[in-house]
Amino acid sequence: MVKVAMVQMDIEFGNPAKNFSRVGEALEQAKDLGAEVVVFPEMWNTGYDLENLPSIADRDGRRTKTLVGQLAKQLSLNVVAGSVATLKDGRFYNTTYTFDQTGKVIAEYDKAHRFGPMQEDQYVAAGNQPANYEIANLKSASLICYDLRFPEWWRTAGTKGVNVYFLPAEWPTSRIEQWEALLKARAIENQAFVIGVNRVGDDPNNHFNGHSMAVAPSGEVLANADEQAGITIVEIDQTAVQEAKQLFDIQNDRRPELYR
Numbered sequence: 001m002v003k004v005a006m007v008q009m010d011i012e013f014g015n016p017a018k019n020f021s022r023v024g025e026a027l028e029q030a031k032d033l034g035a036e037v038v039v040f041p042e043m044w045n046t047g048y049d050l051e052n053l054p055s056i057a058d059r060d061g062r063r064t065k066t067l068v069g070q071l072a073k074q075l076s077l078n079v080v081a082g083s084v085a086t087l088k089d090g091r092f093y094n095t096t097y098t099f100d101q102t103g104k105v106i107a108e109y110d111k112a113h114r115f116g117p118m119q120e121d122q123y124v125a126a127g128n129q130p131a132n133y134e135i136a137n138l139k140s141a142s143l144i145c146y147d148l149r150f151p152e153w154w155r156t157a158g159t160k161g162v163n164v165y166f167l168p169a170e171w172p173t174s175r176i177e178q179w180e181a182l183l184k185a186r187a188i189e190n191q192a193f194v195i196g197v198n199r200v201g202d203d204p205n206n207h208f209n210g211h212s213m214a215v216a217p218s219g220e221v222l223a224n225a226d227e228q229a230g231i232t233i234v235e236i237d238q239t240a241v242q243e244a245k246q247l248f249d250i251q252n253d254r255r256p257e258l259y260r
């Protein structure tokens with residue numbers, strides 16, 4: 001059993017200082033709750049303040065690596081650090097870093113599918129590589145928000161064997177039923193756990209009502225954080241993946257030659 005903390009937080013628009021301090025406090029609280037892996041929402045350093053990225057994006061993720069890396073080490077926590085707005089080689093990205101308990105970055109993923117209605121495609125460059133990694137002995141992959149709508153991308157990551165998918169998000173209230181349905185679908189069709197962590201609060205364009213969810217390979221909802229800011233702990237038993245695959249193994253039964 002691995003205890004995973006879903007940190008459903010509000011994000012101050014365009015205010016990294018405030019958001020970094022919030023994330024630091026949440027890591028300490030998650031530790032007190034017995035968490036082994038802590039997961040944050042999407043773009044928690046800046047929110048979707050894309051116009052101001054030149055002054056507020058995290059250059060090479062240095063600030064995130066310093067703060068989250070130090071706390072991960074100090075508190076001996078694995079951290080799927082949601083995603084942050086970064087500036088790398090002169091371009092902006094929506095990046096998720098994963099830290100192990102020594103504070104080392106073990107995975108880095110740039111969001112592959114940019115969300116047009118939030119003008120992400122105009123400001124942010126797209127990533128092209130899935131991120132597979134092992135954290136707290138969980139065979140994992142990270143995807144971000146709108147990636148939830150691209151089952152092909154989940155399969156691509158899944159070919160390397162994934163038992164737990166982490167999905168940080170800023171998913172608006174207006175489509176929250178779709179969020180819940182898609183998280184369940186991705187868990188069932190990939191025969192894996194899915195941990196979707198959403199934010200709460202408002203930005204100038206949207207309201208966000210949380211509903212961070214942990215879904216088992218069977219589609220059973222293990223936790224639904226409802227609409228308040230807070231930390232939800234969920235216990236993951238990876239053997240459920242093997243059990244699900246005993247009856248039929250969807251990844252093995254695929255016929256990629258047909259899917260063109």
Ligand SMILES: O=C(O)CCC(=O)C(=O)O
Binds near residue numbers: 115149170175
């Ligand atoms: O797909 C959606 O409905 C929401 C996606 C989104 O808000 C995002 O990728 O930031």
